[in-house]
Amino acid sequence: MSKYNEQLSHLQVPNEKEIPQELQEIFDGHVEKQLEQNGFVNNLFKVLPLNAAQYKGFLDFKYSLFNEETCYLSTADKEMIGLVVSSTNSCSYCLTTHSDILRGLTKNPGWVDQLTYNYRSAKLTDKQRALCDYAYRTTRYPNEITTKEVDLLREAGFNDHEVLEAAFTVGFFNYTNRWVSTIGAIANEGHYGHNR
Amino acid sequence: MSKYNEQLSHLQVPNEKEIPQELQEIFDGHVEKQLEQNGFVNNLFKVLPLNAAQYKGFLDFKYSLFNEETCYLSTADKEMIGLVVSSTNSCSYCLTTHSDILRGLTKNPGWVDQLTYNYRSAKLTDKQRALCDYAYRTTRYPNEITTKEVDLLREAGFNDHEVLEAAFTVGFFNYTNRWVSTIGAIANEGHYGHNR
């Protein structure tokens, strides 16, 4: 029996035989780590091996933006950006899984819920608000972006490494939102009550 | 004198000394390859080393979506998707560099210009039109995505590997559009008349 026998998106399930062994081992590693940490698995892990090399590309890409050793912004700030972007795009799956992560990081589930509903209702520092406003504007009105965006982030106290990372992060969630909503990935039920 | 002494975006130039040697060699390899192929260098190569690890992440991510050995859609179809997304988001830099690439692939600069202006004016096969319509809708109206998107792509003749790749590709350009427009990258003048 295949590892990938559950229908967790609109797409056909991955065919285990088509997946290069080297990649399969990496995927299995992630699954084991998730199980250990959370007791359940983010369902994308069972959907995305359909296009194994691209799935690996996604994992590495995500790592490059969330690897704390080479990053400039905190993971919590980037997860906050992720919720603002995903809320603006109404990406249910992304809001589900990333609100879980941010609840884990902040131990403040009410504040995280506010971010998923409308960040303007959440208590934010000036720096956080600048990040959220930036994330909203560039997600909703991409054609109206001007030099003002960098100016405002600098004025809020961010250096240029951080500005670039914020921009990459807004981009990252605009990327995930499109394909996750398209394939209709079904979130693991475990997320909804986790870290509350 | 530094390799990165030109001001080609709103951000400060990269500090060569902060870049790990291993990464610098990879970046240099890309630059040499570009010079050889085009006679000039895409300016992002001089801007993005500011956040070297993330820049490497971007390069690998892009490779995973455009590596012809592991991909399902043609590069030309993905570049076409890229122009539709970038036109919807009015990303000048992305339209400049990717129209150059697609002119090179198709030898049809007029058709490529039409895609940058409004894909509805370009002559398209039914399959191409399905990809373009999909790219437009999910870029502009991400909150209105339903199961219809996958259905329409399948009806147009795409298999599920291709559907997932199309979704990743729409996502990829929604990612690049945000940060490229934010940092105000200046395109190399060489692009505009290249491959015409």
Place this chain on the structure above:
Amino acid sequence: MSKYNEQLSHLQVPNEKEIPQELQEIFDGHVEKQLEQNGFVNNLFKVLPLNAAQYKGFLDFKYSLFNEETCYLSTADKEMIGLVVSSTNSCSYCLTTHSDILRGLTKNPGWVDQLTYNYRSAKLTDKQRALCDYAYRTTRYPNEITTKEVDLLREAGFNDHEVLEAAFTVGFFNYTNRWVSTIGAIANEGHYGHNR
């Protein structure tokens, strides 16, 4: 000491002395009932007595739409509509309190979270989907409403009493969303984890 000494919105706190005794008694009754049922009080009860007669008008209005003896749709269906409208308008307070109510009614917190993020991701019967689609369209595109709206609800199996009630309900949440977001009401922390 006043009953209304907490700053729970952008507006000044109500002055207990300006509130007609008859109305104060009614408000107190609601508060007691809430305390008994939930153990905490919806903060609007401490904000809206600022305009006592209008607050009474709101309470009666709400009652007329949710009184099960004279209504045609189920309360759960109307709360579902409320989440769709409030999500479309990104009203944080309304999403907080009404998701709590719907969790209580359905005992399905994951499904309720999906409705707050994007109803298109939630498992819905055809009738529920027709209500949600109707709520979304008329909230977002009010100027494009045509006779098609009634036709679609009838086709989904609703009679005209139900259609009118659905229309009133969509209207009701478009009403609350505007003033709640304007006054910046702060939701009681108790809501976020309640009924989970």
Place this chain on the structure above:
Amino acid sequence: MSKYNEQLSHLQVPNEKEIPQELQEIFDGHVEKQLEQNGFVNNLFKVLPLNAAQYKGFLDFKYSLFNEETCYLSTADKEMIGLVVSSTNSCSYCLTTHSDILRGLTKNPGWVDQLTYNYRSAKLTDKQRALCDYAYRTTRYPNEITTKEVDLLREAGFNDHEVLEAAFTVGFFNYTNRWVSTIGAIANEGHYGHNR
């Protein structure tokens, strides 16, 4: 023969026998009053008894916002808000009946027509303009509401009772606009030339 034999909306006509006598008497009272004042009847009076208890709820709700004894803003200012909201939502029925009312109050039909077309073209005091701008912004961009809204109204000279009432009023017309446009109520021909 029934009182409700005219087809004045997309919905079926009310069945007089289903209406509790107590409510029918209230409705009859309103009709008589209208006939006396205007010589004709607002057609909603013949449509909404379909859901008698909810119709009563609407009448009481409206009364709470327009009862001059307990309200803070003038009726004319609230009717002005109503036209801005209804014009933003393109609600034909609401524009028809409320422009009639405001013509009656102001004896200035040209100014009222301007409000129905675009309030920016009408001569307004600074306080009126603040109300109109507020009504427009919160109607069209509900997700972008911030604390700025209350600040701007206060700066224009409104106290917090008035701010809350303005917010309720914007909400009220966002409520009526949705259901009136949905049911396709046909305005009484008498309104168009009345009070000119």
Place this chain on the structure above:
Amino acid sequence: MSKYNEQLSHLQVPNEKEIPQELQEIFDGHVEKQLEQNGFVNNLFKVLPLNAAQYKGFLDFKYSLFNEETCYLSTADKEMIGLVVSSTNSCSYCLTTHSDILRGLTKNPGWVDQLTYNYRSAKLTDKQRALCDYAYRTTRYPNEITTKEVDLLREAGFNDHEVLEAAFTVGFFNYTNRWVSTIGAIANEGHYGHNR
């Protein structure tokens, strides 16, 4: 004393001395004709001579689209299109003057008011509805225009001369709406009650 001494827009008044005599005579002819027909003058006649040659260009252009000898659609149908476009763009001045004209043509002021509020509420033949839908869509969503537009107009019974004229007419009002709203032309009070 100058003919142009009234401040009827945001712009400076025309300087009579700068206007070529030949053009001034033409403008005077239009004013006389208006006075004769309506008893008052459309205020643009006192504003636009600021750029005399361009004003002449506007008059001739308008004539080419409304000259009954060379046109294919009725003037009433084109004025109806004009109200739909101007309502979509909320151009107060255009709605004021063109509703006056259409009231004169149709002797049906209520129907004309409905067109200014929301054409979907007005009684329309299938052909009229096709014209109005076309005018709305291409005004609001110009980037989404496809071959469907011509197909739908043909299906509704229009020949290609009429389709082209409808397209020119939608364009014409999208032209006038921009500059009229920009310069803030003040409509002659006489229009509001005229032809009622």
Place this chain on the structure above:
Amino acid sequence: MSKYNEQLSHLQVPNEKEIPQELQEIFDGHVEKQLEQNGFVNNLFKVLPLNAAQYKGFLDFKYSLFNEETCYLSTADKEMIGLVVSSTNSCSYCLTTHSDILRGLTKNPGWVDQLTYNYRSAKLTDKQRALCDYAYRTTRYPNEITTKEVDLLREAGFNDHEVLEAAFTVGFFNYTNRWVSTIGAIANEGHYGHNR
């Protein structure tokens, strides 16, 4: 054989016999002039004679806005406005032909391409930027136009003749964009590489 035997739009080709001789001569004159200047003919010349008198109206109207003897702004500035408007409306044909003209005027094809993609990425003087911002705002948000538009143009250094001409020009391209996109005019292949 007819002059008009090519299918260059969605509409039927003009019938040469229906065109008044006087107009045909004018049209022929334009074609000859184009051939002489460019070596090819803008295809609208073969499409628009379908409605000959209206086509003549368009030619005269255009002349009134671009005749250098009676105009106040430079032709290049107006072509720049034209690209901003046409890009905002995604009018492929207009972007094709007017970018060709502006390339001819400026000898700067890269800068012109930037205008077609997103004027915010192009190097602009403060006065040019004011024109472009004005063109964008009034094209995209016509209902939000206020007196601020004239103020901003004056502050940038434009006199009232120029402001009115800028407003007419924005209007002109909002006119052409609608009907050109509707009829699906096919641009002459010669444009794409011309003036590069």
